[in-house]
Amino acid sequence: MQDIHYVIDTFFTLFAMTLIILMVPGFAMLEAGLVRTKNVTAVLTVNTLIYLIASLGFLLVGYTLAFGSWENDSMSKWAAFLFQMAFVGKVINIVSGGVSERIRIIPIVLFTLIASTLIYPLVVNITWGADFLKDTFLDLHLYDLAGSTVIHSTGGWALLAAILIIGPRRNRYGPNGQIRVIPASNIPLVTLGAFLLWIGWFGFNGGSVGSISTKESADTVALTILNTNTAGLAGGLIVAILGYMRYKRFDITMILNGALGGLVAITAGPDLYNIYTPLLIGMIGGLLVEVMVPVFDKLRLDDPVGALSVHLVNGIWGTLAVGIFASNGSDITLAGQIKGILIVAIFAFTSAYIFLRIINLFVPLRASDDEQLEGMDLAECGMEAYPEFKKSF
16 A cells, blocks of 8 residues: 555656646746847747756755755655756746846856755755754744745845846836836747746646645645636736726736736645635735836836746745735744745845856856847857847847
8 A cells, every 4th residue: 555655646746747847848938928039049048058957956966955865755756856856947947037138148057057056955955855954043934835935036036136236138228217118029929938837837836745645635736736726817817907907908918927926926835725715815916916017117127027026026925825824823823934035035135146246257147238239149049039030129
């Protein structure tokens, strides 16, 4: 009987990992559609290299630093590793998307190596892993099932550090504070990417339950996936409604980002809620995207894909939501959730800022204005994604 549980949970984990890997083309397509045509090849190259380097870095160094050991009694240790490996690149995908159209490839590759072998594994260590802070005053009692803070906020804080160092795209903001709109180049790709991410989230959150081989665990997995989907639905719908009320138009890019915001927000505790609470959590997640995208623009924090609003803001909201809606007075408390948010924020932002500053000393992060004008495809890759099109300047 024990062997049957072992086999079923191993298969389930490998299946969940496969769904998460669908998020690799999901991020790639979403970002490729949101940037201008002259930068698409560079975006796709960066996303590909992130998967290659982050996965190998986590294999060789990061996993052991995070968990201390490969041993696993409940499933194949190789399956357990592959599931965790599927997560790591997502942190850097958040960063790369938010600095698209002006980041050079080599610096983001170097940061990928550092993030996958040091920054992200240390965040995992103090939350899901070996916990070197255990029995100290910094010991975290953070409930974060699939990473609203551990993954999404970590990537969001690192992105904020990168934007502060690199600055906005060429001519994104005028001298008097005006905001120049740069429209998405390929709406079908944006839509495809968002739905690939959405599908991947079922493995992201469902797989994080860790087991499906008993009736109780199977019910928990199903509830987790149901609540994940519900929050995405609510987040997208509230943005569609609000956008139409304000502008009498439907903005598909904002609707999709609203859905993604709802998905990020539910990620901390989809296994803890009844089937109605995710509606509220997802709606607030979508509302935060609608509100924060223009706020970040007013602060001149240039984020072509809305990653700060989707991942950072909703990573924080989703972690707080667990303390608000699922606090049990002992293991889960709002104070414990806030403490976890703050400690991860300080570490992730500070470490990312320091390492990016060091990289920038040797290999400039930011492409020159001339390179941005020409497009990162030719400047960094020597080929255009759409060579038959005229470049948009």
